[in-house]
Amino acid sequence: MQKSAAPFTLPRFDPRALPFVGEPDGLPPVADAAQTVAALRQRFAAPPHWVPEIQREPKFLDRAPAHAAVLVPIVLHARPTVLLTERTQHLSTHSGQVAFPGGRSDPQDRDAAATALREAHEEVGLDSDGVEVLGSLPAYVTGSSFIVTPVVALVRPGARLHANPDEVADIFEVPLQFLLDPAHHRRQAFEWQGQRREWYAMPYQDGGRTRFIWGATAGMLRNFYRFMSA
Template sequence: MTAAMPLPAVSDALRTTSPLVEDFVARAHARLLRAPDLDGAATRGDHELTPEFRTLVENVRAAAVLIPVVARPEPTVLLTLRSAHLPSHAGQIAFPGGKVDPTDPDPLHAALREAEEEVGLDRGLVSPLGYLDSYLARTGYRIVPVVALVQPDFGLTLNPGEVDEAFEVPLDFLMSPLNHQQESREWLGLMRTFHAMTYDKRRIWGITAGILRSLYDRVYG
């Protein structure tokens, strides 16, 4: 994988959408990583709440997700409902994203490519703002979250083999610690603890909720 692609500047049109968007962009530029975290042990991940996962993860693979913050007067985050027929994480709420392919020059390219493939999000409408710390999933993926601002006049074409639905959740809701919960359940004889959030009967949990908590900690905490 080559050096990370430089982050483009955010257009003035997007910056002046609303005071809430202005505030988010200012915080993002001040606090997000300017280059992806690719080296060393991932500090964020499923192991934060279940330390045993750190020793269970083998053969770490690279992945990237896009955190698309839509530049509406009250900004939202675009999320997907994974297809019920997928072999892993079926029917769960997720960010657009997936594994980094050998042809991807960096995680940014991988996240933008996956967003195009999964929901038809035109990368020309996406302005990357920076990166969160890599997130180590219990499934063995080291995920680079790419935070980006998305023009609100986008159109989507869902890939039915991967995504059943795309929807938006207010950023303000997701970034309020009052809406952040921790839940536990037994998994393969191990008591697993994970982050969770519920919005309008939609249950966001596991990796997605963990990455959203990471976004809160870095940008608003």
């Protein structure tokens, strides 16, 4: 999945309609004991040696690279969850997709954490006073030429959130335990103009609704799993 290819234009398609490729790879889930507040703090305070599984997607937009950051907000319920958003349908890129709060870096942002916190406040109204930044994962380069730094943080539950209607259609949470179990990490593939793209998908049943996590968001979560299981 690491090989790059020449840029090519992707047609519109629905990943929900694509089959999965192969079976889950049989890797073990991250233990519940490693998902506690103390364990998460310790993991980032003394990170293990590890290598991200996915660092760069094949390009599908031929434009100058741009730096960005996303917040990976772990909400501290009794069983932690990860806060995610669904992007609005009218956005020019990645419309309707599940995403972390985040976006392009601004010149006044002192670092990736500042970008992620600013964007999270703009998109979902998350107040940085209730956020404890643990650290960052290595940059993830998307097919649309964004160099994205995932910033992992702990978030107090009960935050009063509100979606920015220009960018966010919905805000929801997925159990961290679900996301850190590779039994739920499925692969998909798409062939177009003689080239093949592959990505991870992590469909989550939220009541009667399927939250279809795929693409860059799923790739960063897969890297987070690799970091937590190293």
